Amino acid sequence: MATANIRAQCSICNKGNTTYICRGCSKDFCFQHLTEHRQILHRQLDEIINDHDQFQQTIIEQKQNPLNSSLVQQINQWEKNSIHQIQQTAEECRKTLMKLMQNSINDVEKKFIELSKKLKEIREENEFNEIDLNDFQLKLTQITEEFLQPSNISIRQDSQEFIKKISVISSFGMFIQLFHFEKKEIEV
Numbered sequence: 001m002a003t004a005n006i007r008a009q010c011s012i013c014n015k016g017n018t019t020y021i022c023r024g025c026s027k028d029f030c031f032q033h034l035t036e037h038r039q040i041l042h043r044q045l046d047e048i049i050n051d052h053d054q055f056q057q058t059i060i061e062q063k064q065n066p067l068n069s070s071l072v073q074q075i076n077q078w079e080k081n082s083i084h085q086i087q088q089t090a091e092e093c094r095k096t097l098m099k100l101m102q103n104s105i106n107d108v109e110k111k112f113i114e115l116s117k118k119l120k121e122i123r124e125e126n127e128f129n130e131i132d133l134n135d136f137q138l139k140l141t142q143i144t145e146e147f148l149q150p151s152n153i154s155i156r157q158d159s160q161e162f163i164k165k166i167s168v169i170s171s172f173g174m175f176i177q178l179f180h181f182e183k184k185e186i187e188v
């Protein structure tokens with residue numbers, strides 16, 4: 001690697017007694033600076049070996065636990081965010097529904113009290129016929145149905161995607177579909 005070149009000067013100290021040329025960088029060095037130059041190269045080689053060893057370690061770890069890769073972490077993150085979004089939406093819907101149900105129950109209760117009064121009245125007056133009985137029966141059925149299944153509250157599911165779908169894509173054009181969620185919403 002080092003060859004004698006009498007005419008040239010050392011590129012570090014400019015002395016020209018006996019110089020050696022490094023074929024790697026084409027620079028001339030005296031013996032002392034050639035030694036230092038070689039030491040620098042050795043340190044650089046050590047750094048490369050160090051990087052190499054670290055990478056080897058990474059391969060071993062990745063083989064032992066492939067689920068640690070950054071791609072898997074992207075999927076995990078998507079999963080976490082999506083679940084959070086769903087839970088948050090469900091929670092909002094439950095809160096809205098609770099309020100609406102409360103209003104609905106109050107409404108039914110008012111109608112029920114009114115019906116009770118009228119029932120009491122006709123019983124006390126002792127004046128009723130089949131038409132009254134049918135009328136009361138119908139009203140009671142209506143109130144019961146309204147209470148069990150409020151007609152002004154329903155749950156709607158949107159057709160558009162709420163959670164963005166993800167896939168795994170390879171350069172071979174192969175992809176595996178993952179999950180797909182739809183939005184749930186309360187219709188007021």
Ligand SMILES: [Zn+2]
Pocket residue numbers: 022023024025026027037
């Ligand atoms: Zn060199």
Ligand SMILES: [Zn+2]
Pocket residue numbers: 010011012013014015029030031032033034
């Ligand atoms: Zn020198």
